[in-house]
Amino acid sequence: MRRIARLTAVALASIAFAGAIGATSAVAATPVANPTVSGPVTGGVKGYPWNKSLYALKGKGFDYSESEYLFNGTATDLSTGASSPYTSRMLVRLPKNPKRFSGGILVEWLNVTGQSDLETAWPVEAQYLMRHGVGYIGVSAQLAGICCGPTTLKGWDPVRYGPLVHPGDQFSNDIFSQATRALRGPTHAGVDPMRGLRVRKVIVTGASQSAARLTDFVNGGYNRHQIDLYVITRGGGPYNTFSTPIFQLNEENNDIPQPDSKRFVGWQEAGTAHAPYQWWGYIVREQQRDGTMAPGQDPINDACSVNHGSVDYSSRALSNWTLRFLKTGRMPPHAPRVKVDASGAIVRDSNGLARGGLRHVFVQVPVGYNSSTGCPLYGTYTPWSAAKIRSLYKTHAVFLKRVRKWTATEVKRGWLNPGDRADVLRKARRFKAPWNGGCSSECRAPLGL
Numbered sequence: 001m002r003r004i005a006r007l008t009a010v011a012l013a014s015i016a017f018a019g020a021i022g023a024t025s026a027v028a029a030t031p032v033a034n035p036t037v038s039g040p041v042t043g044g045v046k047g048y049p050w051n052k053s054l055y056a057l058k059g060k061g062f063d064y065s066e067s068e069y070l071f072n073g074t075a076t077d078l079s080t081g082a083s084s085p086y087t088s089r090m091l092v093r094l095p096k097n098p099k100r101f102s103g104g105i106l107v108e109w110l111n112v113t114g115q116s117d118l119e120t121a122w123p124v125e126a127q128y129l130m131r132h133g134v135g136y137i138g139v140s141a142q143l144a145g146i147c148c149g150p151t152t153l154k155g156w157d158p159v160r161y162g163p164l165v166h167p168g169d170q171f172s173n174d175i176f177s178q179a180t181r182a183l184r185g186p187t188h189a190g191v192d193p194m195r196g197l198r199v200r201k202v203i204v205t206g207a208s209q210s211a212a213r214l215t216d217f218v219n220g221g222y223n224r225h226q227i228d229l230y231v232i233t234r235g236g237g238p239y240n241t242f243s244t245p246i247f248q249l250n251e252e253n254n255d256i257p258q259p260d261s262k263r264f265v266g267w268q269e270a271g272t273a274h275a276p277y278q279w280w281g282y283i284v285r286e287q288q289r290d291g292t293m294a295p296g297q298d299p300i301n302d303a304c305s306v307n308h309g310s311v312d313y314s315s316r317a318l319s320n321w322t323l324r325f326l327k328t329g330r331m332p333p334h335a336p337r338v339k340v341d342a343s344g345a346i347v348r349d350s351n352g353l354a355r356g357g358l359r360h361v362f363v364q365v366p367v368g369y370n371s372s373t374g375c376p377l378y379g380t381y382t383p384w385s386a387a388k389i390r391s392l393y394k395t396h397a398v399f400l401k402r403v404r405k406w407t408a409t410e411v412k413r414g415w416l417n418p419g420d421r422a423d424v425l426r427k428a429r430r431f432k433a434p435w436n437g438g439c440s441s442e443c444r445a446p447l448g449l
Contacts (some may be wrong), residue, residue: 030078032181032224033174036190039069041089044160046290050153051091051110051119051138054285055126062130063096069193070163071182075171078220084167088146088175089153090183092193093122093136102133103200104326106231107180109210109217112144116151116292120207120233123282124312125319128417132323135197137183141176142169142213151292172213173222180204180226201228201326208274211236218246231322233315234274239264245325249318251276251311251379252338252346252354253372265332267415269314270357271370273307273379277447280306280378304375305382308368310360310448313420320417333414346372358415360448361424365402366392367431367445383444389434396435403428424449 041049049068057064072087095101106129110117117140122129129136140146140153143166147154153161166175182188184199204227206214211232217223218230219240233249237256242263249267250256251274256266280300287293300306321332339347339356347355352371353363362370367389374380393399407424410416416424427446433439 030076030224032177032226033073033076034187034189035071035073035178035182037069037071037182037188037193038190039193040067040191041070041160044157046157046160049091049160050117050156050290051122051286053093053122053126054282054289055122057093057130059127059130062100062127062133064093064130065096065195066091066093067193068092069191071179071193072165073178075167075174075178077170078174078222080170082170084171085165086167086171086175087163087165088140088179089161089164090140090179090193091138092183093130094195094197095130095133095135098197100133101135101197102323103198104133104203104323105135105137105183105194105199105201106203106205107137107139107183109141109176109204109206109214110138110145111206111208111210112142113209114151115144115149116156117145117153118283120210120279121205121315123279124315128316128319132319134319134323135194135199137179137193139176139179140164141172141179142166143172144169156290156292173217173220176217177222177224177226184226202226203229203231203322203326205231205233206236207232207234209235215239218244228326229322231318245331247318247322247325247332249314251309251372252357256337260334262331265334266337267314267318267332267335267358268338269309269311270338270354270359271307271363271366272309272311272314273370273372273375274377276307276309276311276379277301277381278308278310278312281447300375300378304378305380306375307370307372307379308362308381308445308447308449309370309379310362310420310424313360313416313424313448314358316420317415317417321414335413335415360410360416361403361406361428362445362449364406365399367399367434367443367449383442385441386434386437386439386443389443396432399431399435400425400428 068091075086076083146164146166149155215236230246245263251272284298335358336356369382372379407421427449434443
């Protein structure tokens, strides 16, 4: 998945720079069509939407709704001028109380690598978004998520998703662009998916294969004044225009192809994999609920021991900077890239952990092995023995002191939100097993520690 995304991005970048800028200027004048929206969608064989949230939509400080809509129109491939009718869908999560709405929405290009629409942002930052009044919208932009295998929308629930029609991925960019147009308003054709809430800022996100597609979207000039910021993760780039700023977040073995600038910031996380358990664990539970995976089974983690890196901390920290940027124009802080040698291989310490990069506690004050190596995409987590952990930190107090010091540094640098610092400190306080005899050969730390 990562290699395909990278090859696609590089191929896109091979277009002559001057020609690309000229093409962007030419299509920028083409207005985004306003699709017709219908819904909310109900019924079907399953009786609920694909991607229905596993997280409670009501909690301390938030109360959200979740509604699904269809939207249809005629999509245009701006590179050729070809057009075709389509009908797609979006899943919309919004604060029920208009006064709690921040004015910002995060619109995700759902990932279809597994031949089904997969969310990447919601699994790792749902509660953060809801506590800050940010709307979340997942858009089915590509054919592979809609038709026609058993895990696609039409295969999973042929009644609910029977009306969907996708003419092919050459039209996916404009389908996605029209989705943002329907959300942004101010005029609407058919139903208003925002339920009257006024959208002031549109942030677009996508990961891995979707990051490659968003690179095409950016370089192909499909924004057309609809989007205020891109947050592209697990791939993407290089980009030939920064008329709209771009934030990027990659794992340790996924290079960020451009240096930071006034309109671009890239964070590369040491110790993380492409599909770590902080995300995969949500997808497993979702698939078990939806019947696309057997209950109680996780064949990937059983075979690989999936990476435990705390990518959720990075995602929420970057979301915090997103909100700050949209209010003040201040870009996120720089983070060093992961160190590589002359051959391009990651430089690793004596424990096999990556050097450099944006570093959270699990690589800076480690009690286990986390890396992108091992299982392709999913990486590896290996718990260490009590003896090894005690050789690094003589007592639990020593370990806790180092965690406190490093997390304070991270907060100061802007890589970690204060609330997540409190979370990692709670985990560190409770992780006493290597020192009190609670474990010996394998001391499994809490997820993200």
